[in-house]
């Protein structure tokens with residue numbers, strides 16, 4: 717379980733996240749929704765320490781980190797924690813000068829110190845999982861956006877993370893490419909990976925989301941199943957759930 721306690725994050729005078737308390741269950745899919753600027757990306761970035769919370773606590777399966785502006789975390793602790801999380805970005809962030817398989821092997825070889833042969837074999841198996849084993853030796857620019865995102869997912873999986881974080885993974889994609897990426901995430905959800913996903917795809921959120929978090933102005937306005945949110949009587953949430961597909 718990923719437990720977040722009293723987490724706040726400011727950018728200078730801007731309060732972006734305020735006293736977030738949240739439990740992210742293992743082997744479930746948690747969906748984060750909310751208006752633009754509500755802090756969804758910042759929350760995900762705090763969950764893999766790309767952004768360091770100002771105060772609060774994060775506990776990932778029993779390993780706990782406490783944030784205190786007067787006691788910055790050691791780099792080692794940040795890196796140790798970060799390698800237990802896998803992040804998939806809106807805009808893929810692949811290494812453009814590396815082939816697909818090199819992109820996937822990079823983390824296991826340099827961070828996990830895995831042997832190249834093992835990393836390659838595991839990387840190929842992951843490429844197969846995302847339906848791209850024939851693209852192993854191509855460069856990202858030779859792939860469609862949907863294919864690049866599937867490589868990015870394989871790259872995240874290669875680290876065997878305890879939690880997978882997706883920030884609007886399909887928002888940069890054309891609708892037909894979006895489908896192939898959602899298909900992969902749907903399969904991962906069915907395999908009971910621990911997933912946290914920011915998305916505006918409400919049909920998808922309804923289908924895969926075990927818990928849906930509605931963020932507004934850096935706070936959790938409501939959380940629960942899609943049905944619970946839908947019947948919460950909050951007009952703003954309802955509009956959100958029903959106008960976005």
Ligand SMILES: Nc1ncnc2c1ncn2[C@@H]1O[C@H](COP(=O)(O)OP(=O)(O)OP(=O)(O)O)[C@@H](O)[C@H]1O
Pocket residue numbers: 727730732750751752753754755756757758759
């Ligand atoms: N690195 C940063 N420096 C300063 N302000 C930031 C930074 N990152 C985010 N913000 C601000 O924090 C607020 C929340 O941003 P965030 O990107 O988390 O929103 P979001 O919910 O992901 O929005 P969207 O749906 O548009 O992606 C915004 O007001 C944004 O301008």
Ligand SMILES: [Mg+2]
Pocket residue numbers: 756757758
């Ligand atoms: Mg965002």
